[in-house]
Amino acid sequence: MVEWYIYKDVLESIMEFSKSFYPREFSGMLYTKNNIIEDIYIIPQTYSNENSAVIRLDFVPLSMSINGSVHSHPSGNGYPSRADLSFFQSKDINIIVYHPYDLFSFKAYNSKGENIEIKVILREKSKLLKNL
Template identity: 30%
Template structure:
């Protein structure tokens, strides 16, 4: 891999895509918008032998505004780190191709997902930074339980602070 390049995005976790489809349904008739974050394949059981990253998380940026035909986020609040790999948003119209406005925002990231109403298993497409359709396999990945994030004690905190 050359200096400054990103590892390839090898897929999206099925659970992550399901979460996004549900969020898009909940936001309908307004657009849903989030930031895609990835985990190195080497950190995921069953994918340790693959080179690259898997989309495992979606961040919803505070103060994101959404309406029936567009959604905007405060770009300065998007993490500028190696985990951020692209964007995901819905088209309540069901159209599964990027608009000119979408293409203008695709430069930041390597994969961008559009979800279309009615947000079923086949109602989505992935695109590259140029707005061209790309492959993004849906992978059966064991993600950590979100509740485990809060599974700590005061003793754990004290130990971390030492």
């Protein structure tokens, strides 16, 4: 079984975006490297309402490192819909965050729609300093 990780600051950003979109759904794509979710990409021209989000796939960058998705469920339900399960099939990792959008209000799923665990980790300070 593959282990997945997400940087805490990325999860915090996802939750903040979700809060700002509330009561509409928020959606984005995930940059990953070595099974670590390193960043989020907000897709231009995405439409959302209280029940769904429509991503313009023609605006998604063609990058091998974008192999995950994230979206919010304003209802507080962290379980995937049929449409979610269909979309998950093309992604390695999929996250659903839900109201109240704290660091514990998320569930992760693989491409088959199976619930999987993601560990929240801190970025190494040395990595941040090297990127400055």
